[in-house]
Amino acid sequence: MRDRIGRAAHDYFAGGAGAEITLRDNHAAWNRIALAPRVLRGVGERDTAVTLLGERRRHPVLVAPMAYQRHAHDEGELAMARGAAATGTPMILSSQTTTAPADVARAMGETARWMQLYVFRDRALSFEIVEAAREGGYEALVITVDFPLGGRRDREIASGFTATHPTFLNHGENLSPDVRHTRHDPDLTWDDIAVFAEASALPVVLKGILHPADAELAVQAGAAGLVVSNHGGRQLDTVVSGADALAPVIDAVDGRADVLVDGGVRRGWDVAKAIALGANGVLVGRHALWGLARGGAEGVERVLSDLVDEFDSTLALLGCRTPDELSRDHILTAPWA
Ligand SMILES: Cc1cc2nc3c(=O)[nH]c(=O)nc-3n(C[C@H](O)[C@H](O)[C@H](O)COP(=O)(O)O)c2cc1C
Numbered sequence: 109m110r111d112r113i114g115r116a117a118h119d120y121f122a123g124g125a126g127a128e129i130t131l132r133d134n135h136a137a138w139n140r141i142a143l144a145p146r147v148l149r150g151v152g153e154r155d156t157a158v159t160l161l162g163e164r165r166r167h168p169v170l171v172a173p174m175a176y177q178r179h180a181h182d183e184g185e186l187a188m189a190r191g192a193a194a195t196g197t198p199m200i201l202s203s204q205t206t207t208a209p210a211d212v213a214r215a216m217g218e219t220a221r222w223m224q225l226y227v228f229r230d231r232a233l234s235f236e237i238v239e240a241a242r243e244g245g246y247e248a249l250v251i252t253v254d255f256p257l258g259g260r261r262d263r264e265i266a267s268g269f270t271a272t273h274p275t276f277l278n279h280g281e282n283l284s285p286d287v288r289h290t291r292h293d294p295d296l297t298w299d300d301i302a303v304f305a306e307a308s309a310l311p312v313v314l315k316g317i318l319h320p321a322d323a324e325l326a327v328q329a330g331a332a333g334l335v336v337s338n339h340g341g342r343q344l345d346t347v348v349s350g351a352d353a354l355a356p357v358i359d360a361v362d363g364r365a366d367v368l369v370d371g372g373v374r375r376g377w378d379v380a381k382a383i384a385l386g387a388n389g390v391l392v393g394r395h396a397l398w399g400l401a402r403g404g405a406e407g408v409e410r411v412l413s414d415l416v417d418e419f420d421s422t423l424a425l426l427g428c429r430t431p432d433e434l435s436r437d438h439i440l441t442a443p444w445a
């Protein structure tokens with residue numbers, strides 16, 4: 109992959125914060141959960157559909173927001189959108205998209221798209237994102253709350269990645285790591301969430317919650333959903349994985365909002381574990397991105413359809429016909445953990 113996209117882009121996409129302990133643990137944490145199947149339950153007819161933010165979706169997988177996708181493939185977010193749409197997978201478009209949100213919306217067709225928002229010191233830029241979301245028919249605003257500033261990413265610093273494909277916001281300027289990591293407003297508080305909820309008139313999802321007390325505050329702030337996430341291990345090294353943070357957050361939310369999770373999701377059984385713990389949906393980041401880098405829209409389609417097929421067969425092998433039938437009854441702490 110390094111040869112295909114260059115070392116700097118590769119290390120930007122693949123890398124995490126610090127010594128990448130959390131990055132590695134994100135996938136390992138799913139593997140620490142063992143599954144306890146039930147048998148003889150008549151699972152010939154199955155349906156992977158779930159309800160997310162009140163809408164019925166074909167399956168619980170979404171594409172996570174990821175910046176600068178043209179550095180992975182020439183067609184960037186457009187190819188990601190086509191691959192996602194081909195598999196009925198909602199896509200969350202990064203506010204650092206290198207393709208205009210309106211063009212991505214067209215490529216998604218009837219498939220749901222949500223828009224991710226970074227709140228910058230320069231609020232006008234953030235309101236441009238909100239406006240683009242409204243104009244492009246995006247169905248939710250995903251406000252990322254774990255980025256008061258950029259995490260210290262040793263691998264990215266060593267490789268010196270600079271985003272040279274312009275985003276729709278920065279009007280052509282190159283984004284060196286210094287610029288990328290200091291544009292955000294570190295003074296953002298819970299009070300600011302309502303301003304963006306009101307301006308967008310869209311359901312708001314808060315991405316980057318790990319602590320159950322913050323999950324409670326998110327519900328109180330009116331969030332329709334939240335994403336349990338450590339930003340793919342890219343912000344603060346040694347923080348808890350999404351897999352380990354999930355159950356306490358679900359218990360705190362107690363059905364008052366949708367709960368999604370990300371970090372290290374690679375296999376259909378990872379998705380099943382998340383749903384069994386009580387999540388409504390699962391975001392995949394780098395797994396989809398490597399599909400994009402390898403094969404454009406077709407590469408994304410392959411990765412996502414394999415993941416959903418594997419989720420479907422995991423349902424059968426656990427004795428379930430639908431995601432609703434998954435429960436904590438199917439979960440054990442792995443003896444190998
Ligand atoms: C290259 C890259 C860029 C990302 N850019 C964004 C972004 O613009 N906004 C955001 O909220 N999260 C961003 N994330 C975090 C992802 O949305 C997601 O939380 C994370 O990738 C999930 O972990 P996974 O890659 O192991 O699936 C990015 C992640 C990666 C790998």
Ligand SMILES: CCCCCCC(=O)C(=O)O
Binds near residue numbers: 175287289339342
């Ligand atoms: C001002 C640009 C910040 C881009 C951050 C993208 C991201 O979330 C990540 O690299 O992680």
